Every structure is written in C-alpha cells, then in structure tokens.
Amino acid sequence: MRVLGVSAHFHTAAAALIDNGRVVGAAAEERFTRVKHDPIFPERTIAWLLDEAGVRGADLDRVVFYEQPHVKFTRVLASTLSTFPRHHRSFGSAMKRWLGDRLWTTNKLSRILDVHPDRVGVVVHHRSHASQAFVGSGYDESAILTLDGVGEWDTTGLGHGRIRDGALELNVLETHRYPDSLGLFYAAFTTFLGFRANSEECSTMALATFGEPRYAPVVRQILKVGTDGSYRFDNSWFDFVSLGQAPFTKKLISALGPPRTPGMPLPFESFRMPGAEPVAPTEDHQRYADIAASAQLVLEEAILGLAKRAARLTGCSRLCLSGGVALNCVATARLLEETPFEHIWIPPDPGDGGAALGAVQHVLGEHGQLGAEARSIGPYLGRSYDPTPTLDMLTHMGPDSWSAYRQPGLPPPEAYTLSVERLSGDEAGLIARTVDDLLAGRIVGWFQGGFEFGPRALGNRSLLAHPARVETALKLSTRVKARAPFRPYAFSIAEAHALRAFPQWSDGIPAMARWMQVVVPVSAAVHDQVRATLHIDGTTRPQVVAASDNPRYHKLLTAFGQQTGLAALLNTSFNARGEPIVSSPDEALMVFARTDLDTLVLGDAILRKVYS
Ligand SMILES: [Fe+2]
Incomplete structure (x- = not known):
C-alpha cells in the first residue's frame, strides 16, 4: 500500500510517504521554500517524495490530510464570530483564507496529484498526532498524550494504543477542547x-x-x-x-x-x-x-x-x-x-509537521499494514544530496566571489584562502582531520546524508564545536548564529560515555535522550569538559548517540573522545538566524560564505578557511 500524508495551513507544513512498508521520506516544506515554519501547501516536498519513490500521484493508493478542514472551519468561524464586530478584520482575513483555499484542501490534493477523490481522505487532527506519537515507538501497547495548540476543536487528547498483527487500535479516552489549550x-x-x-x-x-x-x-x-x-x-x-x-x-x-x-x-x-x-x-x-x-x-x-x-x-x-x-x-x-x-x-518531530507521517501511520494501521519500518521511526528521513556539483563549482569561485554575501554587521573578513580536500574512500582521514579542526577551536559545519525530520539537528545538518571552549561558543553565537546569549547550547555524546555525564541513568538511557528531547542535570565531574554547552543551572539537552543511530557521527564523537577523554561535541542546528536548517550543499556553502564558520565538511570533502 502506497500512502502519502500531508499537513499544512497552520504551522510547519510537511509531507511523508510510505511505499509498501518502506518509509520513502518525510520533510517539512520549510526546507525547500527556505521560509522558517512555512505553513504553505507542501508541493515541493510532495514532488521530492514522488520522485524519490519513482511514482506519479496517480500511483498512490491513498492520500491523507492530517485534519478535517470542514470541522476546523466551524471552529474558526465560531471563534472569530464570537467576538464580532470587535475583530471584524480577523474575521475577514480568516474567511478569505478558508473560503478561497483551505476548505478545499482534499479537492486540491486530488487535482494536483491526479488521484481519484475516493482515494483522498482525512484523519482527525489528534488521531494523526496520537498515531505519530505511538506507532513509531515500537511499543505494542502504550498510554498516549497529545498536547498542542488546537486541531479541529481538540487541544489535548488522552488515549490508549495497541498494535496487533499490524493493525492499530486507538482509543481516545478524554479530550480537552478549544480554548482549553x-x-x-x-x-x-x-x-x-x-x-x-x-x-x-x-x-x-x-x-x-x-x-x-x-x-x-x-x-x-x-x-x-x-x-x-x-x-x-x-x-x-x-x-x-x-x-x-x-x-x-x-x-x-x-x-x-x-x-x-x-x-x-x-x-x-x-x-x-x-x-x-x-x-x-x-x-x-x-x-x-x-x-x-x-x-x-x-x-x-x-x-x-x-x-x-x-x-x-x-x-x-x-x-x-x-x-x-x-x-x-x-x-x-x-x-x-x-x-x-x-x-x-516522543517521535523526532512531535509537532504538526510530524503529524503528516502520523496520518500515514493511522491509515496503514486501519488496514493492518503497520510493518517494521513504520513502527521504528528515526529522524533521518529528509532528502540527501550529492555535493559533487557544489564542490566542482568551487573550482570557479572562492572567497573573492562570495564576500558580497557576507552577513551585514559582521567584522570585515580576515584575509583567508579556501582549501578543499576531497577524501572519498578515506573516512578515517575525514574524521581525523575534522577532529583536528574541532580541537583547534574551529567551528565545523557537518553536512551528511539526508536531513533530519523535525526541529533538531542530530548529526546530519549540525554545527559542531569543542564543548569546553567558551570562546568558540561565543563566536558561534555572535558571528555565525546571531543567537541570544540566554539560550544555551547542548551536546551530543557517544553512548559509551553517556553514564559519565548522566550517572542517574545507570538503569538505562531513556529513549528521549536519543533525539535531544529531555533537559537533565550534567554530572559535576564533567562540567569542565562541556562547560560551553551547559545552561546556567548545570543542565543540558543531550543527544546520546549509538553507532546504529548515525554511524559516521558516532565515529566522529568517539575519535574526539580519544583525544579529549570525553566523546562529546557541542551540537547546534546548521542554520543562520531566522532561517530553516540547511537542506542542500549550496545552502550549507552559503552559510559558510556569509558567516564566520571556519570549516565545512560536505559529505566526504572538507572545506576550510585558511587564515593568513
Ligand atoms: Fe497539532
């Protein structure tokens, strides 16, 4: 069964495709439009997914939208009318959006995908969230809580889920309704x-x-x-x-x-x-x-x-x-x-973007077709790219050509030249050279494989730095990310070293620590080694990395640990201020050109600014 799920029109539009048990991919539209949290109908993501699967829209068995537009419209109508005429402008703009476009989302899906209307459906918003929460966990049975702003009318759901022979039994036991949110x-x-x-x-x-x-x-x-x-x-x-x-x-x-x-x-x-x-x-x-x-x-x-x-x-x-x-x-x-x-x-993308995948999982569950892949969801579901054309382009341009793109407000660029090292087939060399740069206090853009689904950078689109070097983290905040100083960084740590930082997890590392979803105190014994990543109260939001989660990133952490004693790196999302996380090699190169990022690892190649 080939099912496409779509979310749009409120917050971070996205699409996801599962093709006969294989998770083809899932991505937020912002990664293609380059507008952060873009709620626009995700045409570009859908086009990528169909291309990736090698199918046309007409080949889809089912297309599902992550909520019921007609029911949601009644809530929008009721809430805006309840204050009329005080908010007549809000009422006017809401009606324009809804009557002109949003109300007809399923018709639009049918038309642009050339799918018969009978194959286009909807899933109740909080059932999309509940499926997204539960199905990818791998659990056979679980309590489920869905907590958001508002779907159609529901804002909170308390339920119970069970999966038997690939079929989903989802019981919503209680809900809270708008505006109890x-x-x-x-x-x-x-x-x-x-x-x-x-x-x-x-x-x-x-x-x-x-x-x-x-x-x-x-x-x-x-x-x-x-x-x-x-x-x-x-x-x-x-x-x-x-x-x-x-x-x-x-x-x-x-x-x-x-x-x-x-x-x-x-x-x-x-x-x-x-x-x-x-x-x-x-x-x-x-x-x-x-x-x-x-x-x-x-x-x-x-x-x-x-x-x-x-x-x-x-x-x-x-x-x-x-x-x-x-x-x-x-x-x-x-x-x-x-x-x-x-x-x-908690799934890697628990928000409305992830609910596009939840809607697909719900449909598969209704048909008893929840296979192993749909039940074990990791974050690396986004598009991957071949960086070769970007690297080839660098033979024709360098720092002289891109200085015009430099972010306004940054100090004038130091005189530097660009070094490009291609290390295909030499992963050990790539990792050793990257570790050298990190030890030297350089900020590294780390671009590998498919981008992450969800708001966290988890080692495929990450900016990395030495976790003990406060001066490097300050440079990262002021000259790369333009980030408010009250917002802390976090670190990734190889699984083998996790208990040294988090001895409270001696009975088992919680699943929430895999994708940076839990804020916890860090052992005072390692404070000095990760001082640039700690919040003022000595906590962090860690990513504990197993080799099976992300093999190359795990190797990098481990190699860094062999030099410093702790296999941990400051990890933050690879983006400039106000922009979505980078998707393509060209976008990564643009951040490298515009900011004071020192090193860019693009797949198997290392680009360095060599300062004179
Ligand atoms: Fe939601």
Missing part, C-alpha cells in the same frame, strides 16, 4: 514575553531558568490544574482571536505589568568567559524571567497531572507523547522522575 496558554505567554508565538517557545523555556516562579499564584488562576489531573483554562485573561498580535487583556497586564517589547535585549547569559562579570538585570528584566518561570512551572504541573491521570486510566507503564507542547523538554523531563511511567517515547 496548553499550547495556546504557553504561546500567549511567549508573545507576552516578546517572542514569536508558535516559533520561539524555546526562548520562553530558556528564559524561565533565570527566574523565580513568583507569579505562579496568578498563572494558576489562568490555568487551573485539578488534583485529578484535569485542567481548566480561564480565557478571560487572553484574546486568542488576536494571537500573534497582542493576545493579552488589560486584566493580565494589571496582574503582571507591561509585556516585553519584542527585540528588547535581555542581559542573561547561559555561559560566559571565565572571570567575566555578569550584567545585572534590571527589575523589568527579572520580572520577565520570573513570569517565564511561572508559566513554565504551571505548564509542568498541568502536564504532570495529565500524565498521572493517563497512567491511572490506562494502567500502562509506557507513555507516548506528541503535539508541539511535547517539545517542552524541561516539562517532559519531569515525567521521567515524577510519574509511574517506566518508558516514554
């Missing part, structure tokens, strides 16, 4: 704190570490968490129809003070040079951090309550999570410690 709650606070909703929630989470939750009593009036694990959201504090502009009411401002102006600098630093004096925060700066800490704490209380309720209702020892809220890896870390669940799984 944990995702919208956290997005609203993200906007209040001057960050972009549905995009920069990770900044709210990082800022929370610098604060005290002294506003928690106010926030608990907004999100009321019951002792039975239920929660209620009081929407008199927010105006969700305007979400993305100013969703908070006067009531909220009188309780918490004025919101932060977007772009206002924050003085907090997750790390600094030894001996450097911290900048003291103003009263307002500290208030923002305290509000972030309060919203984070109450979100954690709600998620913990739901998880404990799921354990009681299902009796399961395993839990699968999805929905954008599952990306809050400080909250999900507490599930490991404070709930009865012994095993917790």
Whole structure:
C-alpha cells in the first residue's frame, strides 16, 4: 500500500510517504521554500517524495490530510464570530483564507496529484498526532498524550494504543477542547514575553531558568490544574482571536505589568568567559524571567497531572507523547522522575509537521499494514544530496566571489584562502582531520546524508564545536548564529560515555535522550569538559548517540573522545538566524560564505578557511 500524508495551513507544513512498508521520506516544506515554519501547501516536498519513490500521484493508493478542514472551519468561524464586530478584520482575513483555499484542501490534493477523490481522505487532527506519537515507538501497547495548540476543536487528547498483527487500535479516552489549550496558554505567554508565538517557545523555556516562579499564584488562576489531573483554562485573561498580535487583556497586564517589547535585549547569559562579570538585570528584566518561570512551572504541573491521570486510566507503564507542547523538554523531563511511567517515547518531530507521517501511520494501521519500518521511526528521513556539483563549482569561485554575501554587521573578513580536500574512500582521514579542526577551536559545519525530520539537528545538518571552549561558543553565537546569549547550547555524546555525564541513568538511557528531547542535570565531574554547552543551572539537552543511530557521527564523537577523554561535541542546528536548517550543499556553502564558520565538511570533502 502506497500512502502519502500531508499537513499544512497552520504551522510547519510537511509531507511523508510510505511505499509498501518502506518509509520513502518525510520533510517539512520549510526546507525547500527556505521560509522558517512555512505553513504553505507542501508541493515541493510532495514532488521530492514522488520522485524519490519513482511514482506519479496517480500511483498512490491513498492520500491523507492530517485534519478535517470542514470541522476546523466551524471552529474558526465560531471563534472569530464570537467576538464580532470587535475583530471584524480577523474575521475577514480568516474567511478569505478558508473560503478561497483551505476548505478545499482534499479537492486540491486530488487535482494536483491526479488521484481519484475516493482515494483522498482525512484523519482527525489528534488521531494523526496520537498515531505519530505511538506507532513509531515500537511499543505494542502504550498510554498516549497529545498536547498542542488546537486541531479541529481538540487541544489535548488522552488515549490508549495497541498494535496487533499490524493493525492499530486507538482509543481516545478524554479530550480537552478549544480554548482549553496548553499550547495556546504557553504561546500567549511567549508573545507576552516578546517572542514569536508558535516559533520561539524555546526562548520562553530558556528564559524561565533565570527566574523565580513568583507569579505562579496568578498563572494558576489562568490555568487551573485539578488534583485529578484535569485542567481548566480561564480565557478571560487572553484574546486568542488576536494571537500573534497582542493576545493579552488589560486584566493580565494589571496582574503582571507591561509585556516585553519584542527585540528588547535581555542581559542573561547561559555561559560566559571565565572571570567575566555578569550584567545585572534590571527589575523589568527579572520580572520577565520570573513570569517565564511561572508559566513554565504551571505548564509542568498541568502536564504532570495529565500524565498521572493517563497512567491511572490506562494502567500502562509506557507513555507516548506528541503535539508541539511535547517539545517542552524541561516539562517532559519531569515525567521521567515524577510519574509511574517506566518508558516514554516522543517521535523526532512531535509537532504538526510530524503529524503528516502520523496520518500515514493511522491509515496503514486501519488496514493492518503497520510493518517494521513504520513502527521504528528515526529522524533521518529528509532528502540527501550529492555535493559533487557544489564542490566542482568551487573550482570557479572562492572567497573573492562570495564576500558580497557576507552577513551585514559582521567584522570585515580576515584575509583567508579556501582549501578543499576531497577524501572519498578515506573516512578515517575525514574524521581525523575534522577532529583536528574541532580541537583547534574551529567551528565545523557537518553536512551528511539526508536531513533530519523535525526541529533538531542530530548529526546530519549540525554545527559542531569543542564543548569546553567558551570562546568558540561565543563566536558561534555572535558571528555565525546571531543567537541570544540566554539560550544555551547542548551536546551530543557517544553512548559509551553517556553514564559519565548522566550517572542517574545507570538503569538505562531513556529513549528521549536519543533525539535531544529531555533537559537533565550534567554530572559535576564533567562540567569542565562541556562547560560551553551547559545552561546556567548545570543542565543540558543531550543527544546520546549509538553507532546504529548515525554511524559516521558516532565515529566522529568517539575519535574526539580519544583525544579529549570525553566523546562529546557541542551540537547546534546548521542554520543562520531566522532561517530553516540547511537542506542542500549550496545552502550549507552559503552559510559558510556569509558567516564566520571556519570549516565545512560536505559529505566526504572538507572545506576550510585558511587564515593568513
Ligand atoms: Fe497539532
């Protein structure tokens, strides 16, 4: 059975294709349009998937959209009309979008793919999320929590899943409906704190570490968490129809003070040079951090309550999570410690992009066709490229030709020449040379294989650096990533060394540590060796790498460990500020040209800026 899944029109559009049990691929459209979190209909991703499988649209047995457009439309209509005429502009623009395009998504899929309308269907949004959460875990039975902003009407789902003989039994036991939404709650606070909703929630989470939750009593009036694990959201504090502009009411401002102006600098630093004096925060700066800490704490209380309720209702020892809220890896870390669940799984892309794959898994489950590949989902599902044309192009151009592309605001480029080393067939040499560069404090762009599905760079589209060298991490923040100093980095570590950094996992390394999904304390014994990757509270969000997960990346970590004693590298996503993670070799080369990235490893070749 050949099934294509599609998500679009809200947040990070994506598509996924499974062809007779083989996962052909899955990718977010942003990687092709180069617009971060692009919600546009994913035509380019679909074209790549069909090409990769060597089929035409008409050859597809089923095409599924990840939610029910007509049901979602009723929610949009009801919520925008409920405040009419106060938000008549929001109403007008919503109707234009929906009546002109979104309502007819299944017709569009049928038309552009040349698939008979009978073969185009929809899956309920939270069932797409639940399938995405559970099926790829490899578990036969599990409790399931789906936590997002909103689908059609549902915002939270608590369920139970079982797979028998390739067939999926999915029972949704309880739901919360709009506007009772944990995702919208956290997005609203993200906007209040001057960050972009549905995009920069990770900044709210990082800022929370610098604060005290002294506003928690106010926030608990907004999100009321019951002792039975239920929660209620009081929407008199927010105006969700305007979400993305100013969703908070006067009531909220009188309780918490004025919101932060977007772009206002924050003085907090997750790390600094030894001996450097911290900048003291103003009263307002500290208030923002305290509000972030309060919203984070109450979100954690709600998620913990739901998880404990799921354990009681299902009796399961395993839990699968999805929905954008599952990306809050400080909250999900507490599930490991404070709930009865012994095993917790979050797919590599738990958000709406990943729900395109979930919709495919749901259809296969209905037909009893869930095979081994669909049940064991890793992150390396994106397109791979041959870098040879890009390398050949370099014989015709070099630093002289690309200096015009350099990011504005960076200091003038040092005089450097470009060295290109092709090491096909010499993987040991490639790894040894890369380790030399990392030891020398150079920042390395590491581009290998297919790109990752989901928001994390996990060793195929990564920027790497020595994890102990604070000066290198600062250069990475200021001259490559343009990243706010309060946001910490993280590290990848080879499995064999993981217990030295995380002795608390002596009974087993949690699955969430495979794809950077859990924030945990790092043993003080290795702090000096990874000091550039730690948050201010001594935690990190690790990727524990097994050889079977990513063989070449594992070899690189291991070789670095042979030189330093700890097989760990600072790992952050390979992108410039505001852009999606790079997809193609040309895009990687462009970041190399525009920024102070020192070395670019493109497949089997090493490009270096050689400074005079
Ligand atoms: Fe969702």
